[in-house]
Amino acid sequence: MYCPRCDACATVTPHPEIPADKKAADYGSLDVHRLRCTGCGFFKDRKVDSAVVGSPVDPYFQRPVWLQTSCCGHVLRAYNVRHLDLLEAYVGARLRERGELVPWAPMSLVERLPTWLKVVKNRTEILRTIRRLRSALPAGG
Template sequence: MGGIVDPYFQLPLWLQASCCGHVLWAYNVRHLDLLEAYVAAKLRERGELVPAAPTSLVERLPTWLKAAKNRTEVLRTIRRLRSTLPAGG
């Protein structure tokens, strides 16, 4: 696929799929949950930003994944990835 690997073990990630001309990937079900909640949100509010604070995971997501025009396809791909998880996932 896109060569997405775990940074520690250097093994390919199991949860990855082609989406909108890119590779959508997640480490685990909790990561899928976070991506799904963020992408599905119609209004994405920011908290008060502290200049010295590190950026959050969702702020660092790629633009294509955050784009409203890709919302339907990204959510469909997340559902497809979720369907590959063992029951109780």
């Protein structure tokens, strides 16, 4: 996503001081996430009780996503490197069997991918676009 201070690439991660094994209920049923800019070092924490995924903005901080570009007449976007990994694994797979492609991703996420991402004729262009998006990430991004 774009940093609210300098417009460089920023990342959003679960808050680093909240142990991963703690439940959201321990924190008032809220997810706590941190935005950190890779350019200027700006950071901001936010507690969110719900997040809407699927729009061109980060679901926690409502900032435009960094990883988006045109592809096959549509906009290909990813929220982070892990999302790019999922898209690449899915699009690049020759055989797409339920639950075997990306074991860490819920199947419902893959099922909600738009049809143009699933069509074999777009595979080469989508994979090329994913490589281009990866190259746009700052070092360590």
